Amino acid sequence: MALDSLVSNFFWSNSDGSGKIHWAAWKNYRNLKTREVGTGHYIDVFKDPWVPAAKQFRIPVNNDISVNQDMVVADLVQERSWNLQPINRKIDKLYLDLISKIPLTSSPRADKLMWAPARDGTYSVKAGYRAKTSAIEGRTGVTRASPSKKVDTRIWRRCASNPVCPVCGDETESLEHLFLLCNWVKVAWFGYSMGIYISPRNIKNLGFWLEEFQLLNDSDFDYSKAYVASMLWAIWKLRCRMTFEQVEPSPSEAMEMTNRAMKEYWEVNSLFPKAPTFAEPEASYKWRKLQSHTLKLNCDDAFCKKNGKGGIGIVCRDSEGLFIKGWAEQVSAYSAFHTEMLAICKAVQLVEEWGMQSVIIEMDCQDLYKAVTQCSFRHCPWSLHGLLIEITDPVQNRSLVSFSLIPREGNSTADRLAALA
Incomplete structure (x- = not known):
């Protein structure tokens, strides 16, 4: 009995302020749950949390304007693109912009319940504990020192x-x-x-x-x-x-x-002769000759956090490193990572449109590279899982399409092109 009591006191505590294990009511954290848009048939537009960058992931309803409270997200999707006409004059333009940035997959997927504090949307005890401690610190105004x-x-x-x-x-x-x-x-x-x-x-x-x-x-x-x-x-x-x-x-x-x-x-300091300093040159990226008939697509992005606008740039070169064609486009996104994903997604689409066979798609974002090569949601924010599928699914059955990670200086041309978009 004494040993059981010691073990119990070690893991559990009657004081909620101590660093032990405690039961927590799930209802206290329901505001941290959100839904990832798939088909949208099971997500209510005005009742459910589903807009990633909105407060509590919900769209506020103006009581002065009559809206269809039973409208579902599927009513705002037409041919796998957003059609916001039904709510165009019923909600603030800010929320229309946030909704338009949510990526939709070309093939319908099931709607999913996600845990917002976790990067990949998967609940874990660790993520729940972090959410609990953050809520306590925010409520008391106490910030933990390093x-x-x-x-x-x-x-x-x-x-x-x-x-x-x-x-x-x-x-x-x-x-x-x-x-x-x-x-x-x-x-x-x-x-x-x-x-x-x-x-x-x-x-x-x-x-x-x-x-x-x-x-x-x-x-x-x-x-x-x-x-x-x-x-x-x-x-x-x-x-x-x-x-x-x-x-x-x-x-x-x-x-x-x-x-x-x-x-x-x-x-x-002036008494001692200064030893000559040899500044090491920045790591230079040298073009590596590809196999014959292999093409390379360099992709990069530019993003402005203030207005949520960005640009993507794609440069196509042949096996000798000679420029063939390029692509630049303005996009709307939540973050620089989102913009980078849009650039890779567009590159995958251009592989099909330009009729390419053997292609290497290059990027300079390590987390994105891990996500697309490992088909891993762990390296990708939950709000962009659908976009990740749009990248990985088309290339899974094409053995001649691959991805490559390069230093940032090796992507300078695509970066300048994205900045000009």
Whole structure:
């Protein structure tokens, strides 16, 4: 009995806040279920969740406008294309646009129930747990810190006997407050030559701030790196002096220490002859000669997240690498991955239309390559499963059609063509 009790207490807990196994009511997560459009005969337009990018995957109904509440999605499909005329003036244009982006397969498939938080739409205990913890964090407004952040903060708290900042006496002295947000520190950062203004709204993590600073100042990387390191060192020295000698830190003293450190750095650095640097050339993609009569289709995309518009580009070359023909087209999509899939889908269609026999379809998206070569939904968002089938089904019975993954620089022509679409 004692052993059973120990095992039970390890796996189960009476406290919902502890990291144990708990029962959860399925009804609490029903808003995370959605439907993937197949034939559309079993999906109600206004009652069921089925629009991937819509809030709770549903279409809001305007009570002032009479609509057919029993309308099904199949009523909006004509010859495997969207015909939104029945609801054209009854819902917002935004939702019409979202519906038009849902891919429809050329051959009807059964409607499926999907678990929205999972990439492939398949429910798992792991996906359910993530949804539960996300809901708790969103409800309480608590965001979990990264492991490194928690470890750094814990070490600093151990070193400090009083968590309140002894300089300003207003805030808890975290790493971010110590090095960036304390009043005297902000004056020091702003008063030096680079004039950095520290805004509390933009500071969440010291490490993230350092990364962003280096990215923004990449053109003068050596100087900015030395400057930040010197200023952080000066702030730390003055803060330690206050702890052990009870001397108030001064922004002007921090700037003077930073200036001396920078000067010493450049003087010492100039004493040593700089070793010649040999920048490694970017990996260049060389054309590989194909077997005779084999053609190659390079596919790429361009996508604008703001308006959901994109372009696809396809370049056809012969076995010698000579250009034969190309294709460019504007498309609407949910994401860059969606646009890339539309490019590959169009390439498969062009193989049939152009009467090609032996063809290699090339792409530079690794996840998409895995999805089409392994016929795997695991590497593809659930909302695009139908489009994946449109790509893989036509080539399964054609042994002379294959897919290839290439570096991005090997796809530059198709990329430029997509950008011009």
